[in-house]
Amino acid sequence: MPRNQQILLDNRPQGEATASNFKLVATDTPPLQDGQVLVRHHYLSLDPYMRGRMNDSKSYAASQPLGEVMIGGTVGEVVESRHPKYAVGDKVVGMGGWQEYSVVDGNTPGLLRKVDTTHVPLSHYLGAVGMPGVTAWYGLVKIIDPKPGQTMVVSAATGAVGSAFAALAKARGCRVVGIAGGPEKCRYATEELGFDACIDHREHPDLKSMARALKEACPDGIDGFFENVGGHILDAVLLRANAFARIALCGMIAGYDGQPLPLQNPALILINRVKIEGFIVSEHMEVWPEALKELGTLVATGKLRPRESVAQGLAAAPEAFLGMLKGKNFGKQLVKLV
Template sequence: MPTNKQQHLDNRPEGEAVASNFKLVTSETPALKDNEVLVRHHYLSLDPYMRGRMNDSKSYAQPQPLGQVMQGGTAGEVVESRHPKFAVGDKVVGFGGWQEYSVVDASQPGMLRKVDTTHVPLSYYLGAVGMPGVTAWYGLVKIIAPKSGDTLVVSAASGAVGSAFGALAKARGCRVVGIAGGPDKCKYVTDELGFDACIDYRQHPDAKSMSQALKEACPNGIDGYFENVGGYILDAVLSRMNAFGRIALCGMIAGYDGQPLPMTNPSILLISRLKIEGFIVSEHMEVWPEALQELGGLAASGKLRPRESIAQGIESAPEAFLGLLKGRNFGKQLVKLI
């Protein structure tokens, strides 16, 4: 059996996460039992939610255990199988974690899913046509529920979730405005993703300035907002929401290092009769087939053209992850192992 390099969570961060929170470990892959499959990972997914799980605190998911493989999505191929429905060479996605190989009990529902790479690249199944894409779909379709002509805003617009949100919203006839960091990301959001406008938050570093930029980009107000960031950006968006607007609360990356994110003027929620709903996409597995079908079609047709930031090798995972938390990535952050 092959040797397997893994990244473990060695200790919990105190404030900002650092590379020394992780430890590179080498182990042997065990022999397969009945119904098990050995997967060689081609790509590891790095996602902002992982930062919250590094803390030993109350959250929607159990903390990442110390001394074990960092958990996360993976895409790869079957290299050995003792399960009748999986053959050597099958391309699959799963939750194999930060390691080169994983042994998966394929008899457990949802542990491993075969994917077709004829028209959609394997890596897309960890981003646009995977969990981030379904996250965008659920927030848009089930919470914001837009009508054609609505004005929608999404923060972190150039990332894996934001880019999928834009394609899905444009397909429904909406005006879509993104918020992203830096001129290159904003240019990509408008020129390649087809957003109607994009606001560079680095040019608008406080709620007053951001609110004015939103007023110019959204002259008819904001009907729906997909939130990935929190902090002053949320304050600014709230000040521009139309009555009966809807907010899908997906992430609060501005507060992932543990500091609280106070809301400056929560009375707006009442004054504008806003609906705000937080959600975790893994709790809504019933929508995944419908969402993935639409996302796959958009990707195959070129209407969804996601960017990817790709780090090379298992050793690069911690630094790539820390860069993601600081917005250094451009699009979906992956680690390529093969």
């Protein structure tokens, strides 16, 4: 059995996460038991939710245990199998974690899923046609419930979730406005992802300036908002929200280092009868087949052209992860392991 490099959570962050919170180790892969599959990971997904799991605090999911392999989505190939459903060479997606190999129980539902790479590249199953894409789909379709002609806004617009959100909302006849960091990302949003407008949050670092930019980009107000960030951006959106606007609350990356994110004018929620709903996509597995089918079609037909930032080798994962939390990635952040 092969040697397996792994990255463990060695200690919990005090405030901002650093590379010293992680530890790279190598172990022997255990021999397979009946019903198990050995997967060689090709790509590892890095996602903002992982930062919240590093804290030892109350959240929607259990904290990442110390001394164990960091949680994370993976795509790869079956290299050995003692399960009739999986053959050597099968391409699979799962939650293999920050390591080169994983041993998976093929009988446990939901741990491993075979994927077809004929029209969709393997890496996209960690982004547009994976958990981030389904996240965008659920927030848009099940919470915001858009109508043609309505204005949708999404923060972190050029990431894996935001880019999928744009394609899905445009397919439903909406005006779509993104918020992203830097002129290059905003250009990509409008020229390649199909956004009608994109606001550079670095040019609008406070509530007054962001509200002004949103007023210009959304002359008819905001009907739906997909929130990944929090902070002054959410405050600015509430100022521009139409009556009966809907907000799908997916992430609060601005608060992941532990500082609170107070709302400046919560009365606007009442005044505009705004519906705000937080959600965790793994609690809605029943919608995944429908969502993945639509997302796969958008990618295969070129209507969704997701971009990827790819770090090379497992050892590069911590720095790539910390960079993503600061917006240094362009599109979906991955680590290539083969």
